[in-house]
Amino acid sequence: MTGESVVRGTVVEAGESTNDTDIDADTTDGTEPRDLLDGRGGDGDNAPIRRWNPDLDARMAAFESSVEHVLSPILDALSTAGPGRITLVPDTHYPFHPSTGMVTDPALVGATLSLLDDRTDAELAVAGTSSAAIAFERTTDYLGYPSLVARTGAELVDCSDDDLERERYVLTNDDHAVAVSVPVPLRESAVIAVPTLRPTDAGTFAGGRRTLARLVDAVADSAATAVAATHAIDPRGSLLDATTAYGESPYAANALFSGPTPAVDTLGASLLGQSSIADRTRAAELEAMGTTDGAGEISTVRVTPVGTAADASGVDFEQHLATLRERLDGASLPPSDATHPAVSAAYRLYAAVGGDAVPPQLDARGGH
Amino acid sequence: MCSAIRSRFPFSGSSGLALGVLGVGNIGMVHLKSALSMAAVDVRAAADAMPENRNRAERAGVPRTYDDYTTLLDAEELDAAVVALPPFLHADAVERAAENDVDVFVEKPLARSSEEADRLLETARKAGIAVGVDHTLRYQPDMIGVKSEYEDGTVGRVPYASITRLNDGPLGRPPVEHAPPSWPLDADAAGGGSLLELGIHCFDVLEWLFGDLDVRDATTDATLDIPVEDAATVLLRAPETETTITLHCGSYQWEQLPEVNTRLRLEGITGTISNQDHLPGNFYASAAKSALSNVASRVTGSESDVFGPTFYLQAHYEALSAFCEAIRNGERPPVDGRDGKRSLELAETAYELAADGDGDELETMEVT
Numbered sequence: 001m002t003g004e005s006v007v008r009g010t011v012v013e014a015g016e017s018t019n020d021t022d023i024d025a026d027t028t029d030g031t032e033p034r035d036l037l038d039g040r041g042g043d044g045d046n047a048p049i050r051r052w053n054p055d056l057d058a059r060m061a062a063f064e065s066s067v068e069h070v071l072s073p074i075l076d077a078l079s080t081a082g083p084g085r086i087t088l089v090p091d092t093h094y095p096f097h098p099s100t101g102m103v104t105d106p107a108l109v110g111a112t113l114s115l116l117d118d119r120t121d122a123e124l125a126v127a128g129t130s131s132a133a134i135a136f137e138r139t140t141d142y143l144g145y146p147s148l149v150a151r152t153g154a155e156l157v158d159c160s161d162d163d164l165e166r167e168r169y170v171l172t173n174d175d176h177a178v179a180v181s182v183p184v185p186l187r188e189s190a191v192i193a194v195p196t197l198r199p200t201d202a203g204t205f206a207g208g209r210r211t212l213a214r215l216v217d218a219v220a221d222s223a224a225t226a227v228a229a230t231h232a233i234d235p236r237g238s239l240l241d242a243t244t245a246y247g248e249s250p251y252a253a254n255a256l257f258s259g260p261t262p263a264v265d266t267l268g269a270s271l272l273g274q275s276s277i278a279d280r281t282r283a284a285e286l287e288a289m290g291t292t293d294g295a296g297e298i299s300t301v302r303v304t305p306v307g308t309a310a311d312a313s314g315v316d317f318e319q320h321l322a323t324l325r326e327r328l329d330g331a332s333l334p335p336s337d338a339t340h341p342a343v344s345a346a347y348r349l350y351a352a353v354g355g356d357a358v359p360p361q362l363d364a365r366g367g368h
Numbered sequence: 369m370c371s372a373i374r375s376r377f378p379f380s381g382s383s384g385l386a387l388g389v390l391g392v393g394n395i396g397m398v399h400l401k402s403a404l405s406m407a408a409v410d411v412r413a414a415a416d417a418m419p420e421n422r423n424r425a426e427r428a429g430v431p432r433t434y435d436d437y438t439t440l441l442d443a444e445e446l447d448a449a450v451v452a453l454p455p456f457l458h459a460d461a462v463e464r465a466a467e468n469d470v471d472v473f474v475e476k477p478l479a480r481s482s483e484e485a486d487r488l489l490e491t492a493r494k495a496g497i498a499v500g501v502d503h504t505l506r507y508q509p510d511m512i513g514v515k516s517e518y519e520d521g522t523v524g525r526v527p528y529a530s531i532t533r534l535n536d537g538p539l540g541r542p543p544v545e546h547a548p549p550s551w552p553l554d555a556d557a558a559g560g561g562s563l564l565e566l567g568i569h570c571f572d573v574l575e576w577l578f579g580d581l582d583v584r585d586a587t588t589d590a591t592l593d594i595p596v597e598d599a600a601t602v603l604l605r606a607p608e609t610e611t612t613i614t615l616h617c618g619s620y621q622w623e624q625l626p627e628v629n630t631r632l633r634l635e636g637i638t639g640t641i642s643n644q645d646h647l648p649g650n651f652y653a654s655a656a657k658s659a660l661s662n663v664a665s666r667v668t669g670s671e672s673d674v675f676g677p678t679f680y681l682q683a684h685y686e687a688l689s690a691f692c693e694a695i696r697n698g699e700r701p702p703v704d705g706r707d708g709k710r711s712l713e714l715a716e717t718a719y720e721l722a723a724d725g726d727g728d729e730l731e732t733m734e735v736t
Contacts, residue, residue: 054591094544097591097620102542133547142539144593201543333542334624350677357405357674359681360397360424 005263010307059107069307083190090194092128095142101246124154159215169232178228181217197245207265208238238264247328273329384408390437396452402685415440466495478708480559485709500691500701501708505573507683513646523636537619561596566617578606586718
């Protein structure tokens, strides 16, 4: 096990309003962007914004400074290296409203694209994939991505597209071998994962590695695929969207974190109160394959406040993290039944005793 | 029409009204299960394009299934059919039913527009078949309670009323278990969004309570970048009672049954009438009461509850039961095509006013 990993964290706060930012005047409806400050409390302090602002331009403008602070090392490295293509991989698994925290806020993706457009000459892309439930195109349409990426000329890439060339990558050591098939454009691109702070259906953290794993084909279990996909794609890091997190309900956490993808995942899992030892041990075991520093994911992760979070006059970042942990502890998604499981069980008992029909909503899940 | 209905009796089957169910998705299955529970109804067959829906119908006890509703109508000798197909198929299904001299109970909205409803009703009139519409709110115990209290004069004159109906629409909530259907988000297929899906129920129940309504203003909204509105707010006036009414409907809110977000309040001179005061107080207590009642009904031979603990599903049973009863008695269905068309007209006026107000600040709402 290696030493600590450093994750940069910041709070998107009221002080970073559109008043302080040079905003591109091209709003979607021709109006002036609204000020995120309208959510400031009446006590005049710089308390984090708590009200969801539906104005995409206002959110983008408010995020831009925070993204620049938290992503600074990665932006610097990309500016220096000058890759031909940079791909963002946000959580776009389903068109849930961004205010739920169940997907990455497209405004955060837009703010990041804008920064990358300013700082690099790279072609930009946003990648995701279709699922059995819904096509990537439909999801991104509903989330407003086409007009968002058009601002920077970025391309939307559906990694489930059969026409995409793929490359087999095998992560191996003496004991294990995990193969994944990776779209070549991802292998040839500088990738930044942009997950959101939420649990998966299985209760694990849907972090950067799992977000990347959705883009590859594999037959291994999800933890192994996540590790192998991360090795194969070799992202420059993760930008964790905790502006709205989902614990057992949405929480306007107003936080952003950035750093090495495994380290950010470890932090995210801990913020959700998850200590799935089996999952993390398995992941760590595989993480160690062919790398000397991968096991760092289960060593200490130190969060360095940056931007306004580092300002003594700003918010108390330690307290912000503590509140985040408290609010998100025990994160899980709602029960899968259309009705609450206790109600379903009661209904089935009732139907058996009373001879009544069982509603189709219970039928669909084998409820007789 | 009624004389034409009467002329076709006695019923095709010896055991009661011969019924077919066209479309056995979720709401179609509710109708199927309801019909199977009715002593004086003989369910002959069901049709659905989806094999899993047909399998579900067969498990529920329907004797025959078809993958095409036209084949069912041609092959079966029916007295009536439930049309629980997507709205773009309602007119065609009614036309096919008319060709086969079959009365119809049509899921709401009756059609995608009042113009289409006119054509549908003219087809029915020429063929002499009855058209019922599944506007269920007026069969719910809470709405019946509100109407009873209002008509008893318990709060005096009612200058203001409000109704809200929210659910999670076709996109649902996490965890994602099924592919969302595309037609509810397709204006050509559905005729519109929330206003036709949910608002149409509200228009019907409000006219049932207050008499004819005038639509004064309206606005629509989309919380995601989807092709139809997922929220609508309508300002109405009931001239007869001089009541001003606000209606809000939306398909944007996560729903977990048995909690159903339908709120109706009548603000009167001496107090408030709320539907919440007329809801079953506790799901478990309600289920237990229904179970006891059903056990007792087995002994006494009286009618038992269907979907007893879930008042909103029971309302569908009551609506279909009332339709079947009317057909058996050669009477006009209690909620007929005129009611269905009237609700469509109100919705269309609301759409027009919302479109007229598109340039106004209030009506211009940013998506996402």
